[in-house]
Amino acid sequence: MFANRRSALAALWLVSALAGSGLLTVSAAAQQKTLKFVPEADLRSLDPIWTTAYITRNYGYMVYDTLFAVNEKFEVQPQMVETWTLSDDKLSYKFTLRDGLKWHDGQPVRPIDCIASIERWAKRDALGQKLADLTDSWTPIDDKAFTLKLKKPFPLTLDALAKPSSNVPFIMPERVAKTDAFTQITESIGSGPFKMVKEEWVPGNKVVFVKNTDYQPRKEAPSWASGAKIVKVDRVEWVYIPDSATAAAALNAGEVDWWQMVPPDLVPLLAKNKDIKVENTDPLGSIGLLRFNQLHPPFNNPKMRQALLYLVNQQDYALAIAGDAKQGKPCPSFFTCGSPAESKVGSQVLTGKRDLAKAKQLIQEAGYKGEKIVILSATDQPIVHSQGLVTLEILKSAGLNAELAANDWGTLINRRAVKEPIDKGGWNIFHTWLVGPDMTNPAINYPMRGVGEKSWFGWPTDPKMEDLRNAWFDATDPGQQKQLIDAMQEHGWETVPFIPTAQFVIPTAYRANVSGLLISPVAFLWNVEKK
């Protein structure tokens, strides 16, 4: 009897403990049409201005909207803006917002919200900073219109406001946008096509969005982040599955509907299932990068950097990263291949016959004396690590004293910020990759910058590159802009700020009952249907 009562108490305690952690309330989402989506990473931050993480950018596209957006032809299209005008002296823009724009709390979107949002974004984004430098004033006119006055004409104004990748100039309520740009916001109130259900957010596991029924889509067809953002499901659940094999099994079993990024080695497994489609929906893909530290020997000597141009075989990198020729290809351009900025000037240095003798000659001319070369790598980032392994082999093939410093990504990004020589914790080479939209023009292609210690990691000093970039900013004619991009590329093969290693696409996989995926550099979830 006593034992029974004790067992009953124990059971009661267990139920109480589970109930205490919020486990015994009833879910209301069972009957809705829910799309279960496995995103590329775990959503950790809700502030797409505070961090440049792509997952937070993608979250931003769910919850927020933008004044302008770029379409698949790289044309700037109005998004929240209905009409805009530019004065004859090209110094004054007037923007008028569309009717019916509302925040998720029902309040109307005001010009003052847009101004505060752009001002906060401009404090963190390189293109935004350029716009801010040239801005005289932002002024609200009424409850729908506002003006931008420039100090001098800036042909890229609308391109800046339509910037498609991190940091995207998302529009937030003024009270949120007034937050310091280096302090994270905590609210999730936008005017975009989805509302985040913050109470159901379990970081590291699940993010829940519901359709924003107040959202007024544009009439134009969807094209990248522009056009109609029509939500065709009631609810979207981002289910983060860290283990690739488990994610594949979950998609095979129909527990999830769409897996955003499939590792190449699992593609054949999924392709066998007739209920699953595996496709490349990203037209620009990503670009692998080999980056040098130009503060210290031996890569402070341009001849050493040039030597590597004769050793790098982009096919090898493409295969190492993507595992399949369908997913990876050479891209001998400092700007994204497939974008209008793609340049072929001087690209034979990467496409021509690999020339070990020439590389050795340049190494000799550089006066290399066998100094140790440290290549940073991150074993938890297959794209980074595979590039590191290929680079290690080619450096050794040229007789260089190279070693791989393999750790995790968290350690790599910490060490790459060290400006000291390698005997004091520094480095010589690291690899990473950027999504295609981040390298489509000189304004956002920050690895090309040459402003010394203010440059991106590696810190090249290259006044001529900066002059060409500034000239590009001032150019008004597309033909002139392209000439300047070609000139930057030509100069780049001499100074070698980085080496593009390959262009690759990470395929996406989804159940056959899902349709309407947009061909776009970002996995947008509007227009997607589930039957």
Added chain:
Amino acid sequence: MLGYTIRRLLATIPVIGMVALFVFSLLYLTPGDPAAVIAGDIATVEDIERIRQNLGLDQPFLTRFWVWAAAVLQGDLGISIFTNLPVTQLIGQRVGPTLSLALCTLLVAVLVAVPMGVIAAWKAGRILDRLVMLFSVAGFSMPVFVLAYVLIYLFAIDLDWLPVQGYTPLRDGFWPWLSHLILPSIALGTIYIALIARITRAAMLEVLAQDYVRTAHAKGLAPSAVLMGHALKNAAVPIVTIIGIGVALLISGVVVTESVFAIPGIGRLTVDAILRRDYPIIQGVILLFSTVYVLVNLAVDLSYRFFDPRIQY
């Protein structure tokens, strides 16, 4: 007994304090910078420095430790650097899945391992004993993640009996809750079964050789009564000890199991926090784990008296 319990509980305070200091120091010395992770690949050194200042990560070690320790003493484990959510809230969200997984695993392990160990000892040297020992060696040798993938392939994909991944709270029904825990519990419990079965067998073999067991047999008691009523209770002390020690194994095991089965528990919270250097979460979780471990050990010590009244505190 009460005085002993109070003394032991008081002794946990300096232990937890030492753990806190050790963990904080270790994280301080570990390479990595959450500000760099936050800023992302595109950030400059200046951006990272501004974020570091805003987060207070540029403060000296002692200042940071004092601020953190003072907050912990008031029950505040701090705010996650990345999610900006309280660590207590994040841990609270994860307690349900981990508690469920741990309890199911313990239940499976004890219910399977103790009878296996008893039977192996009873049939020592025979085929049944050898089979149990074979299973024990295999179970102890097989990595959790390998077994997990095999189980997923067999029972979730091939037979389609159970879900592949995830966790369904008890509020959504008992079977959905249990169905998500069966495979993880078996995967995690196997190594535990192997360990407990071996210890149970060894303890039982020693007890079964005692005179009072021979006397019990001589009195004409049924073998089951001798095994369960006399031998097992007297062999319980080492078995309970190994179950207690196994809690530590369980804590490390849930990290892998939760990752493979995508269970949003404390193990995954810990791994994610370590990878991105979210110090407040790491510190909070390790404090929690060490507290649980100390309390489990206390419970094990107190249970000795139940199994062996000769033990006095």
